Amino acid sequence: MERCPNCRARYRGGSECHRCGMALSQLIEIEAQAERWERYAARQLLLGNTTAAADAARRCLDLQWRPLAVLLHDFSHTLKSHRRASSSDDGEG
Numbered sequence: 440m441e442r443c444p445n446c447r448a449r450y451r452g453g454s455e456c457h458r459c460g461m462a463l464s465q466l467i468e469i470e471a472q473a474e475r476w477e478r479y480a481a482r483q484l485l486l487g488n489t490t491a492a493a494d495a496a497r498r499c500l501d502l503q504w505r506p507l508a509v510l511l512h513d514f515s516h517t518l519k520s521h522r523r524a525s526s527s528d529d530g531e532g
């Protein structure tokens with residue numbers, strides 16, 4: 440979190456905004472969960488598990504918009520559709 444969602448003060452760490460006192464710990468935890476899903480998505484993509492990668496990236500994006508998660512999500516879907524197309528080329532017939 441870069442700024443307090445309430446007063447836009449720059450976040451300096453801690454569980455409350457230094458300016459307005461808003462409790463931020465739940466937001467920080469959600470952000471941490473989003474980051475974990477993002478890392479999991481990247482790991483699954485490296486392992487070639489495109490479905491799991493796309494699902495993990497989607498879970499990340501449900502929590503927080505993150506540019507890397509958008510890329511991971513779109514790339515996973517692109518790989519999935521390429522695989523589907525190439526596997527149908529190799530299919531019986």
Ligand SMILES: [Zn+2]
Pocket residue numbers: 443444445446447448456457458459460461
């Ligand atoms: Zn604030």
